[in-house]
Amino acid sequence: MTDFTVTINTLYVVLFGTAVMCVAALLAGMRRKRALAWLFGSIAIGTLQVWTIGLSRGPLFDMASATLLVPLALIGFAQALRQVYRQPYGYWRWRSAAFGLLIAAFAGTVLEVPYVLAYAAMVSGFAMIECELAYRVWKVSRKRWLDWALLAVLMGVVAVEASRLVVVPSILGLDMGFAELRTSDVDRTYLVVLGALELLAIVxxxxxxxxxxxxDIRFRAERDYLTGLYNRGTFEYLALDSIRREPGVLILADLDHFKRINDRYGHDMGDGAICVFADVLEKATERRSVCGRIGGEEFALHLPLATLEDAADIAERLRGSFAQACRESLSVEEDLSASMGCAEHAAGEDLSAIMQRADEALYRAKEKGRNRVELAERLAA
Structure with a gap:
């Protein structure tokens, strides 16, 4: 029994250390930190429970430690799942029934009822909480392979626990006692299998x-956090990859009187206007095109293989769609608008030169009264 206890306890400690190192490495961009906190608590309580196996002081001590520590570890795991999958608390009826069975198991041990009844109540209580774990993962929509793997492991835990409830009493007999259970290779094997499956679930x-x-780290590196569009660095990287291979058009857009909007209506309204334009821009972006937010209120759209006429049509639609979307979704007393500049380019041209021509066209649109589209000069044939 000692070797068995040391083996399981060592696995828990190794896993706990691995989890700590994982968090230390990823903490800068980590989300769902509460999930890890619950998970660490579950591991710590599970480690304590395994350690108490080697300190057995009789049936009352073992039953007390099992009915207290095991459900706490399982509920910690359930709370970790709830945080990971952003689920409501719920399932109080399941837990109430499980704790009722566990209290009955402890009371039966105190009252010295046949040990098989206390054992059956204890294992049934564990199984009910484990069913909650599996059900939480089952309820997740759009499961990925990791979710399916976790569900399979948790269903395996439930199946093993249910099998343990039937097999152990049938082999040891309905008149089994605490001493027989402690020295039984059958129950010891079940504990090893359950421990391995639960460790796999934690991993x-x-x-x-x-x-x-x-x-999340990748999103923050590539995307603008407010709008979800590509940031300037990612936009330029993707646009340049296309520019090296084929001609096209670059559109630069800038929201008109943006400072006045912020001053009059507040920064929340300014952020709202930015998000509205980003949404309109993203809907207008075709499969091979790329768009991004490259400044405070400045956006860019690259259209491979497009002509200036194509770009002008798209820019005019963007301008009209933005004004209409603002009227429908933002509570402002004035019409919001955007100015745009379009510049065509040849394959392999320098991106900074293209940006400069588009920016000059945008500047002309601002000078001519804003809320308009201006085209840069055509390239020489």
């Missing part, structure tokens, strides 16, 4: 949180 949760953290 999958850590990997899931780490994957979210890496995705």
């Amino acid at each position: 999958l949760i850590i990997v899931r949180v780490a994957a979210w953290a890496l995705a």
